[in-house]
Amino acid sequence: MIAAAPSFALPFGLSVPAALLLGGAGLVVLVVTLWAGRRTGQVSLRDVEGLVSSLHQANFELTGRVRTMGESLSARQGDLARLVGERLDTVNARLGQTLERSAHRTGEGLSKLNERLAVIDAAQARLADLTEEVVGLRDVLANKQARGAYGQARMEAIVRDGLPSDVYAFQPTLSNRTRPDCTVKLPGDRAALVIDAKFPLEAFTALKAAAGERARAEAAARVRTDMGKHIRDIAERYLIPGETQDTALMFVPSESVFADLSEHFSDVMQKAHRARVSVVSPTLLALAIQLMRSVARDARMREQAHLIQAEVRGLMDEVRRLGDRVGKLDDHFRLARKDVADLATLTDRIVARGDKIDSLDCAAPPASSSPGPAALPSLFGVAP
Structure with missing residues (x-):
């Protein structure tokens, strides 16, 4: 009995059961060939037994190789599953980020759209008011x-x-x-x-x-x-x-x-x-x-x-009176300047007299020449 091999992919697009089926078909063909040769006398029984033994050995080796290949393919399938999982996790993370950014951009776009819709609503309201005014103006212009x-x-x-x-x-x-x-x-x-x-x-x-x-x-x-x-x-x-x-x-x-x-x-x-x-x-x-x-x-x-002429004449009279008062004030200033000049001249004279007095020699006379008390009456014309 040939042990059943697990189903794994083989080169040239063949699976393990397919390879075993091909091996069994070859064995049948070989047995038929040997039986036909045995009937014709060309192949002996020992040769047939040797060939069958060789065929069993080849079948056993093929089963071992298929099992080894299945184990290798199973390990590779695990690696492939892990790699696919990692890639799926990466894709899921990127997809989540992309969806989050898209949701954020969509939210911003919707907020801006709401703002623009509000502006459009306000403009539409103003347009409706303007339309009512235009219709009212048309009604006004239609009525004589x-x-x-x-x-x-x-x-x-x-x-x-x-x-x-x-x-x-x-x-x-x-x-x-x-x-x-x-x-x-x-x-x-x-x-x-x-x-x-x-x-x-x-x-x-x-x-x-x-x-x-x-x-x-x-x-x-x-x-x-x-x-x-x-x-x-x-x-x-x-x-x-x-x-x-x-x-x-x-x-x-x-x-x-x-x-x-x-x-x-x-x-x-x-x-x-x-x-x-x-x-x-x-x-x-x-x-x-x-x-x-x-x-x-x-x-x-x-x-x-x-x-206007009367006002101008009154203004000119006021200007003339102002000129008279300025002339009188000038006379007062002129007299004041003259008095100040006279005062300055008198002050100079007084200062000059003071300087002369200050320059006189006021020293005491000698004792012999000074008149005594007996001579005083003669000075006033009175006899002693």
């Missing part, structure tokens, strides 16, 4: 009365910022029972300048919304018609000789609309000039208001010129 109030409010803001309150008036009543939006009366001028803030915007809205050439042509014709009617209304209602100026201002509360008028409707602008109606934008109105302010300031200065 609201649009007139909007233009009136903007015009009033420009006028209030540039002129004193006693120069302008809003919604005054003229002699022909009309009420312009604003009148400006400069000092020294009895005629007032009329400013109209109502503007026909529907035709311009239709012109912006027109898609085809025909629609644009119809909208442009409507613009010319509406503008011409409004210009005639201003000229007929607000240009009153002796009460208002010869020119009135038509205020357009939009710079873009004014630019479209100037660029594409020059005939309308010329018609307005011929009718003595000047179309002004917010910038031009502010410039005109500044010019009016300068004119009003110059007129008030001319009106107050006599007061």
Whole structure:
């Protein structure tokens, strides 16, 4: 009986049972060959026994070698398993670090994303507010009365910022029972300048919304018609000789609309000039208001010129009185300097007299020459 060998891999891709199977097949082939030779008389029984013994010895050696190879392969499989385990541990550690870094980066990215989302939410809220304001402005501009109030409010803001309150008036009543939006009366001028803030915007809205050439042509014709009617209304209602100026201002509360008028409707602008109606934008109105302010300031200065001259004359009188007092003070200083000089001269004389007195010889006279007591009466003319 041939012992069963463990299943291990062998060279050339064969396993141990496969090698044993091949060995058994060779043994069978050899036995068959020997039996065939024995029948033919070519091989003796001793030869067959020798060959079988040799075959058993080879089979035993092959089994030992296979067992040794199996043990070697088992040891190598253990080393391979340990190496694979170490590599798996290293890979797991690196994978854990990579996952940790990825989680950290993902957290940072999510925090930044949350911040940006917060900024986007705030911007969206502001955009929503702006959208509501734009919609409200569109509603205002769509309504004639609201649009007139909007233009009136903007015009009033420009006028209030540039002129004193006693120069302008809003919604005054003229002699022909009309009420312009604003009148400006400069000092020294009895005629007032009329400013109209109502503007026909529907035709311009239709012109912006027109898609085809025909629609644009119809909208442009409507613009010319509406503008011409409004210009005639201003000229007929607000240009009153002796009460208002010869020119009135038509205020357009939009710079873009004014630019479209100037660029594409020059005939309308010329018609307005011929009718003595000047179309002004917010910038031009502010410039005109500044010019009016300068004119009003110059007129008030001319009106107050006599007061300024009186003040200047009073100032000159004060200056003359100041000069007189300075002259008197100079006289006082001159007299004081003279007195001081006289005092200095007298002091010098006194010092000189003192020096002379100090230089006199005041030594005692001799005893013989000194008069005695009996001679004293003779000095006074009295006999002894």
